[in-house]
Amino acid sequence: MTPKHDANSTAWLVQRAFLAISLMIGFYVFALAIAILLLWIPYAMWTYVGRLPVKLAAASVGAGLTILWALVPRPDRFVPPGPRLEESEHPRLFNLIRSVAAATHQTAPSDVYLLNEMNAWVTHRGGTMGMGSRRVMGVGLPLLQAVSVPEFRAILAHEFGHYSSGDVALGPWIYKTRSTIGRTIAGVHKSVVALPFIWYGNQFLKLTHAVSRRQEFIADHVAARVAGARVQARALRRVTAVAPLFQSYFRSEVVPVLRAGFLPPIAAGFEEFLKTDRIAHASREIAADAEIKGETNAFDTHPSLRDRLAALGCAQDSGEPDEVEERASALLGDPDKHARALLERLIGHDALVQMKPTEWDAAGETVFARQWRELAKSQSTWLSRFTADALPAGKADFVSLSSGLVGAHESNIDDNQRLEHVVFLLGVGIGVLLLEDGWRVRTRPGTPMVLERDSRRFDPMAAVAALSDGTMTTDEWRAQCAAIGIAGRPLGIAA
Numbered sequence: 072m073t074p075k076h077d078a079n080s081t082a083w084l085v086q087r088a089f090l091a092i093s094l095m096i097g098f099y100v101f102a103l104a105i106a107i108l109l110l111w112i113p114y115a116m117w118t119y120v121g122r123l124p125v126k127l128a129a130a131s132v133g134a135g136l137t138i139l140w141a142l143v144p145r146p147d148r149f150v151p152p153g154p155r156l157e158e159s160e161h162p163r164l165f166n167l168i169r170s171v172a173a174a175t176h177q178t179a180p181s182d183v184y185l186l187n188e189m190n191a192w193v194t195h196r197g198g199t200m201g202m203g204s205r206r207v208m209g210v211g212l213p214l215l216q217a218v219s220v221p222e223f224r225a226i227l228a229h230e231f232g233h234y235s236s237g238d239v240a241l242g243p244w245i246y247k248t249r250s251t252i253g254r255t256i257a258g259v260h261k262s263v264v265a266l267p268f269i270w271y272g273n274q275f276l277k278l279t280h281a282v283s284r285r286q287e288f289i290a291d292h293v294a295a296r297v298a299g300a301r302v303q304a305r306a307l308r309r310v311t312a313v314a315p316l317f318q319s320y321f322r323s324e325v326v327p328v329l330r331a332g333f334l335p336p337i338a339a340g341f342e343e344f345l346k347t348d349r350i351a352h353a354s355r356e357i358a359a360d361a362e363i364k365g366e367t368n369a370f371d372t373h374p375s376l377r378d379r380l381a382a383l384g385c386a387q388d389s390g391e392p393d394e395v396e397e398r399a400s401a402l403l404g405d406p407d408k409h410a411r412a413l414l415e416r417l418i419g420h421d422a423l424v425q426m427k428p429t430e431w432d433a434a435g436e437t438v439f440a441r442q443w444r445e446l447a448k449s450q451s452t453w454l455s456r457f458t459a460d461a462l463p464a465g466k467a468d469f470v471s472l473s474s475g476l477v478g479a480h481e482s483n484i485d486d487n488q489r490l491e492h493v494v495f496l497l498g499v500g501i502g503v504l505l506l507e508d509g510w511r512v513r514t515r516p517g518t519p520m521v522l523e524r525d526s527r528r529f530d531p532m533a534a535v536a537a538l539s540d541g542t543m544t545t546d547e548w549r550a551q552c553a554a555i556g557i558a559g560r561p562l563g564i565a566a
Contacts, residue, residue, distance in 0.1 A: 232293030455563030
């Protein structure tokens, strides 16, 4: 960013921040005036009309008091978002934080907390409306695993850039006002009184979110100045791509194992997950899609990836590092120890100690094979309608089969979701037949579940999916069933 651009951005930001503060003050004046008017209505009716309708009085007084109660400031009671990291145990991490704070002319945070998120943030905590507070930082363990040390340095610089843009100082006031508007609307949402608050709230959100987006641009350029524009662009692409993938990993790979009572190496599994070809390809696609198609609307707090990369002058830049770089998780050491600490915070110490440690190699048999059998048993009536080698073919036939599976609470799911449901259940039925024949489930983080026996491998989900989308013919499917010895066998019998 050129100095002229810096000056223009600062001037724009000051103007919008001043307008946001004016709107904050205006909201409290506006709300107080409406509350007083509502409380005055019963008095006016009695004084000037000579009668007081009970329902009108109750509604007016109730709405007025609700608005007044919503305006009362709430203290910021800080609840630590994760384990507090100690400098004595993580000197490299804290040295990096201090060096970036110095490079951005900021004071280092007083506390740093570890999070189970693909995210990092800085803020003020404690006090009221930002006054009497202290600086704290949150750093996600999955983030540290996903980015390199130079990329993490850029992320830290971006976060400290929020201090220099005034975001952290203005943020508590904006957040509190948004919360107050939300409380007010929630309290009077069933009455016509809510309409002016909804209108005012929308205008406030549009303006303050525009300020937030400009602050993101300023923070990006602070990061570019400290770490380099290409490194900051790489960090943005990486976080954009890996954030949804972490959610998928935790939901699809980790949670089923935890629910079965086993504790796998969560952090090591995530690192392996990210290195698989399938996930690496998905990561590139997510980032590319966000860069090409991403758009920013008036209610977004962050600009789109495309806009942020363009502002950095790094659009269409592959962003690949020149050499292999150290992962930021090395700044902590022993990621799985920290993953267990995060999990303990989530589920409690007693639940954690009752879990049986296991390796990912064992999860196929100890978790997923058992879950397949239980699901096949619960759906045995539906599965018994089919023999292994006489399944339907084509999307339309598969979707039509979902009518017996979709519950009343799932009536709004679309055809693709119905198709996935049927493919998965038929794949489970095939899988359970093979389990009864001595095949074993094998899976690793980021790889599909396959069945193995001797030197043979078979992926029932992929095979049924190929049948549903027409990439496999019914004759080819029958041949496969004959080859693995399940031709003619009903799917529900094993269950």
